[in-house]
Amino acid sequence: EIGTFTGYTSLAVALALPCDGELIPCDINDQYVRQDIWKRFGPHSFDFIFINDDKANYLQYYDLSLQLIHSNGLIAIDNTLWNERLLNENDTSIETIAIRQTNKLVKNDNRADIRFLRLGDGTTILQKKIKMVCLTKPVFIIHECFASVHISPDRHQLQYSFVRTVSNRTHHRAKRWTTSDMFHILIHYDASVTKLSKDEQNLIKEAVDAATGYWSNAIRPKYKLHDRIRLARQCPSRKMFIVENDYSIYYCSEKCLSETRCGDIIVPDEHLHQCHVCTKDKKCERIGSKGGGVDAEFILYVSAIETNRCEPVDTLATASFCQLESDQDRPIAGNINVCPRRLRGDHNSIDFDRLVSTIKHEILHTLVFSSGLFAFFRDSNGDPFTERDPATRWPKIYDEKLQVYTPSDKVLQQVVRKNWKTRSGTIDKITTMLVTPKVKAIVREHFGCPTLEGAELENQGSVGTALTHWEKRLFEHEIMTGTYTQESVISNLTLALLEDSGWYDVSYAFGKPLLWGRNLGCDFVKTSCKEWIDSKLEKKENPYPFCISSPKPNHSKRTCAYTHDKVVMCNLVEYADPIPAEYQIFDSLPNITDQNEIARFGGHVMLADYCPYNQELTYKNTNRDSRCYRSENQPSSRENYALEKFSSGSKCFDHGSIWEQYIDQCRRKRYIAPQAAGCYHFECISSKGFYINIGKDKYLCEYRGQNVTILSAEHDSVYAGTIICPDCQIICGSLDNFQCPSQPNFYPVQNIQQSNLRASVHNICKHLYKFNQLPMSDKTDQLHIKSHILLIFLIFSFSSKNILI
Incomplete structure (x- = not known):
């Protein structure tokens, strides 16, 4: 708190801090001013900062606060309406001028968004910009999109x-x-x-x-x-x-x-x-x-x-x-x-792999993938696809609006999709297809759609994105889509474009499989994601590759990607305003009755036509993401709430129940990310299945769907939960000469009783710590707050560690 005075706000905020949080009150007092709080804590150290005094220096405090605050952190500035003194043009006091200047800067500052303004004397609440969804601790975000x-x-x-x-x-x-x-x-x-x-x-x-x-x-x-x-x-x-x-x-x-x-x-x-x-x-x-x-x-x-x-x-x-x-x-x-x-x-x-992927992408724009180059493509004999002006040798037609030469229909074609389903009815959807021979053959084979006209180009975004990338809805993790959302691949589709330009020979050995949309047929590639999702839900089928989750972030489910190499989450989010009508997907959503509110829900990635899908995560305020095979993603032992292990020998496994952690030698209990998933090391044993290594213990998976009970004592804590075994072929099938065990004709019914699990935990705690009474709930979650409701409500949106007030 910048300006503590009697400490009323400090005490109120302290009530909302978790047990490991830290509160730092600052005031103009010789006893404390030399502590140099700013330098000691450094940039990106705080979750919440309250600027409350010394108004003549508001501008400097605000600028320093933006350096100290985490991305998505909150800054509250008090007295920003100054009890109507701002309206008095004759008030030229240092404090009034400083508040006016601060308000002007805040209004136009692209580093933060104004989220709330309390009237009266005025309190402005700002949020440092980053695209994110707040969930249970540890907080993570849907992977930021790099355009x-x-x-x-x-x-x-x-x-x-x-x-x-x-x-x-x-x-x-x-x-x-x-x-x-x-x-x-x-x-x-x-x-x-x-x-x-x-x-x-x-x-x-x-x-x-x-x-x-x-x-x-x-x-x-x-x-x-x-x-x-x-x-x-x-x-x-x-x-x-x-x-x-x-x-x-x-x-x-x-x-x-x-x-x-x-x-x-x-x-x-x-x-x-x-x-x-x-x-x-x-x-x-x-x-x-x-x-x-x-x-x-x-x-x-x-x-x-x-x-x-x-x-x-x-x-x-x-x-x-x-x-x-x-x-x-x-x-x-x-x-x-x-x-x-x-x-x-x-x-x-940003990590090295993502930077390399981005530069590969940009290099390809300079070599071939550009709306400004399509009209210069040549066939396999070296002849232009697009007719040339004999006097100039340039293509004949120039599009003044797009500022590119217009390619012939041997390269690009517009295709109209009739009866394109949206929330408000059907429309005629105009798409632009790249239709060169090799591209057409590859894309037909990929989707399993023999009538597909070509590969659809991106229809959204500004100049430089539209018509210069593959359509994100159909080619999500292909490297030449318009935004990087998770680990991308250079597929044979992009290599085919290079070959079809007439300028390059390519080695398809360098292409990687594109899994998104593979063999989903013409219904997937030729219809809207609303029609695809609706048809799957009517049949009680999974709408893969799209997803549906609770519209409330707290209840969003983390799960494993279909490759089991990363933890993902459905990127359904609520926007501030209704998304464009042609991209609105949902007729109804659980617990939401307001139709205007439903119109604001869609996928996190605009270029994917707002279609929701499972997406890689990035953990807030860290260098970690959710890819299991990256050892750099390993959390510290203090933050490893589910005993995860990130390594080249790890895969993702879904949790079958709410995990519990008994901490402080079983004196307290807390729940761990309900309906979640985690990354764990595994060992494949031919004809037997595979072991999942959790903590110091190994757990055998013998068949798909098996619920394995996890009980492990680590770091003065006891962990209890279950894991659902995936198909052995997904985990071990790529190994040479490996044979998965035969699956039983009837899978055993496994209903893990929480009371039985609790009894097992009790025995472990009693044996290890001589502790006879397990806690019924985590006392640190029971926060009783009686005052300063506005600030406490805002702080509840964080799992706060450091707060400067």
Whole structure:
């Protein structure tokens, strides 16, 4: 509390703190002021801060509080209406001016949202921004979405470079290519990268090396360049087009620009050709000397500039291709820009694997996946899919609205889905499909739908997202969807797009299986998720891959992904406003009667058409997520409430009952995440099943659906609960020469009585701690609060550890 005075608020807040919480009252007093609270605790240390005094310094307190508060933390600022003194224009006291300035900043601050304003004297409640759902302790969030922004150069920026190709057809395709066949990408780091800290530079460079290494091995150009790459210099005004030696060169009118840009960076002169200019009397010449050029097949310019395209809070990186080679139109230079803000401060949800995945994604935008490149695609014979203007060699039609050349219907087609089901009735849904031959074949095989027209492109998002990614609803964890929501894969669908461009040979050995939507048929891929969910629920079937959960976050169920490699949760959330009518899904929801309220519920990911599905979790205020195979996700022993083990040898297993933890040598009890799941190490035993290792004990799973009773004593605590055994084939089936046990014809009926489990716990506690009376409930959960209702209500939305008041 900044301004404690009599301590009334401090005492009220203390009543809501958990037993391990900490309250820090601050006041202007020589006895305490030298403690330097701000520096001692550091950034992102507090869940709640109450600014209550020293109004002349409100602005400074607010700015410092934003540094100290956790993402999604609350800041309360008292006296923000100042008993109507703000309305008095003649009141120019230091305090009044400071409050006015603070209110103006708070109103427009994109770092936090105003959640509540108490009238009268005024108390403003703000929440530091992050997309999350609050659940039981430990608090976790639906994995934050990292967006991709791709910008195509318009027709005045797009140029051919001064380089041609020779056929590469003497090399036949194979699963693996030799070193000499590798796609040579030259990485050039802009000066902006060198301005980052050493750790940030290393993070970017290691991620870029890993990403380019993948593409260098997975693809290669069909036609090799016959010379070093020298990019064309850009023109300051309207360009003049001429034909020289049977291929296209732009000549600038009067002069070239002093600087040539590729995306967000300035291209080094060493990478540029001479300046090609024509005077008004049509005298054309080359001025100056050309650079030495680059001995590579693609130049990747990497920058770290906080551009306006980085402004959306979820944008991690942006990308753009720059110039094309002049024979086959293949891009030969591109820029990816990593938003430096996302590498600093509260970026717990970014890890190395995700950064590599993002950079792989952005590189692909520079190579092929761009609405600005579709009109330049060529067939297997090297002929353009889209008709060209013979005078310019550019595609004939330019879309001024989208600022891209329009591809032919051999590449893109609009398909109308009749009777598309929504909450308010049926509509005609217009979709855009990529229909090139290999893409069409792959996507039909994937969904098991022989009549599918092609692969649907994203229809939502702004320029740079729509039409430049696969549709999120249908290809959720494919790397080329428009937002990163959980671990992604580069599937054969994306590799097929590279092949269909006519520019690359690909090795499909580098593709990974896309499990989302696999073999779900035409009904899944051609209908809305509302129709799919409704039809499954009518048949009393699971609406997989979509999900339904309680609309109240406290009751949301954590469960295992269908691969059992991570813990997931249904990402159904309530929005502040009704979601767009065409995406509204539910006619009714449990315990909600207000139809306007129902209209606000949908999936957490807008690009997935608001369809709810099970999604990976990130634990609040930590570097942990819910992937079982990452040892970095292992919680501390103090926070390991369900004895989980994260490792390369771990899988996810569903809990069959509410787990209980008896702590302080069985003197107190607390419940652990009802209807949850956890990550545990396992051992496969051929013909017998598999063991789940929990704590110091092993538990044998012999058949699917078996309820295994868990009793384990660890760290002065006793844990009790059950685990539901999954299918042995899911856990061990990928092992060579492994045989799962035969399943019984009749599964034993297992009804684990809580009283029996409790008796077993009692025996363990009595044996270990000589404790004869088990607690009936966790006393720390029984909080009796009598005053300051507003603040206590807000604090209840957290499992608070540190509160600064």
